[in-house]
Structures are given as C-alpha cells and as structure tokens.
Amino acid sequence: MLRRFDCFSELDAGKLMAVYEESNFENTDYFFPDIQDKAEAVRKVEEGFLSYLEQDFFQSTNPSYWILEDSGQWISALRLNELEPGFYYLEALETRPDSRRKGYGARLLTEVLEALKEKGPFTLCDCVGKRNEASLRTHRKCGFAIVSDEGYDYLNREADSRVYGLQYQYSE
16 A cells, blocks of 8 residues: 655654664664664664654655555655656655565556546656666656766755666656
8 A cells, every 4th residue: 555644753663673773773873873883773773764854854845755555564765855847856766675676666657657647747756876776767667768978966956976867757
C-alpha cells in the first residue's frame, strides 16, 4: 500500500529507520568517524536524520514522504519536494536491505509517478550515484532519463560530479 506523509508527526520513526538501516550504518564513518561503538554511532546518525526531517525537510516547500508498506512493514521510501507547481525534486529512494531485488523500489516510484499524474503535467528530477547501478536501473525502468553528467541538488543548490542528473517528464 502506498502511504503519503505531509508532516513529521505522522511518521513512525522506527519503521522509517528500518528502511534506511544500511545507509545509516554506512553514514557512521562519515558523520561520526571518532565513535568506535557502531551502535552508538548509528543512534547518532538516526537522531540526526530524524532531526533533519523534523527541522528542515518538513519545514521546506511542499514536502512529502512516500512509503510503500506491505503487511504493516515499511519496505521502501522516498522524499519529494514540490519546488514550484509541477516541478519536483526526489531524494532518498531506499528499500530495506532484506527486501531488495524484489521490485519494491520500482513499485514505489511507479505508484508515486501515477499519483503525481493525477495533478497534471510535471517534471521530476533526481540525482543518482554514478556507481549505483541498481538505482540507475530502477529509475530507467520507471521512465527516467539521464539528462546530465553532473547532478544538481535543488535543495542545497549544489552540483555534484559524482552523480548523474535524472529526469522524468510527464505531459498530458
């Protein structure tokens, strides 16, 4: 089932952090390289992630969190910002490690695209790491095209040569 959340208080932090478990663990070395206890470092990464969502993401322009849920478990998630009418920026498409390679990321992305189509024409941009073949395949499968060798983070207004700029265009 597709679920949409428009404010932080609606989110189940435990279910959401389970989706991002692997990324949060990987981010410990970046954010807390001096903390040897990985469990403590993961807790700090999760606290920072949730704080960002509450203090920044859900305070930004037209934010929404989209979750694919199956049997009460959150399987896949992504964030969207509508930066102006009909122009969206996607971030943090992720699937639980134990649910990967089963099409959940593509299913979530497809269902979100279908929901956006109900509102009319739109452009959806995303950035994907150049070495992230799984995510690139998922995006292409859902109709995205690589439009730039350098991705652009519309929220931070920064270009990044480590990622591709991807775009999905819908017109009626």
